[in-house]
Amino acid sequence: MELFTVTITTTSDEARSKFHSQMEHEFADLHMQPEGVTFTEARNSPEYQMTCHGILPGFKLTEHATKVYSKAANVLAEYILEVRERAVLRRIIRKEFHYKQAEDLDKIETYCMELLQETTEEFRTPDDRERRKRLLVQEITQYFEENTTLHVEGFIRFRLDAYTKELRDIVEYAVDEYILDQQYHEFIALLKYFVFVQETKIPVAHVMHRGDHQFVLLNDQMRPIETKQMTSVVVEMPDHDIEVEDMIVSTLITVSPQKIYIHTREPELQVIKTIQQIFESRAQLCVYCPVCSPYLSESAQQHD
Known part of the structure; x- marks a missing residue:
């Protein structure tokens, strides 16, 4: 019985191997059990596809559905945070805030990552990453209750509105900081010139x-x-x-x-x-x- 199929977009063998390992680790208590699940994979670069199967006849989705979906959602949420989040931030910076130069993109992305990892200012708290993960797990679990096929890149683009909005707010704050930093350095350069000529x-x-x-x-x-x-x-x-x-x-x-x-x-x-x-x-x-x-x-x- 096919329980769900997940597709990720990556050209990295390391990323594919890590994703597979994390999925099998998450399902360790069900994996290869008489009433458990097993996985098959398919590769068609840059896409990597993993399918989870229930082992018949013992596995009954009606009895294990919540557990299966929450486990899959936990792995996918972690994958999005670890692997895809920077790419999502960069896409927002480029497409919604119209920064095209690599230097601008890199600096604003760095500001974003500092904000996301910030634990000392009121703007961020140590629990923010876990809260974002819980949000993702909830969204993915709900999706699996109605669908058995999930393409991660498409899911991020078209289904994760609340998560994307939060990242957009982070980018907006980072862009403001970047603009102020540019103004500061331009002003310092002007003052340096003024000091030099007088x-x-x-x-x-x-x-x-x-x-x-x-x-x-x-x-x-x-x-x-x-x-x-x-x-x-x-x-x-x-x-x-x-x-x-x-x-x-x-x-x-x-x-x-x-x-x-x-x-x-x-x-x-x-x-x-x-x-x-x-x-x-x-x-x-x-x-x-x-x-x-x-x-x-x-x-x-x-x-x-």
């Missing part, structure tokens, strides 16, 4: 980062930098709402130091990286020195 106005600037968003800008005499006599440059980073950090970058560009010493205990902070990107070799990072010790020590901060 003359230096002071020899040295010390950026004292005292934690969080607390900064002090000092000149070579260790006095606060004044910009009243200069034409100020106003910098507003794209999608950037921390005014203090904008002010720090604006002031540094305005006074155009020959050398910038960035004193911080948090060198990975975004504003620190931004200053380094803009001023390149003119910016030097310091995590501890006699100059910054009085300003950045814990006792100094507690007395402020």
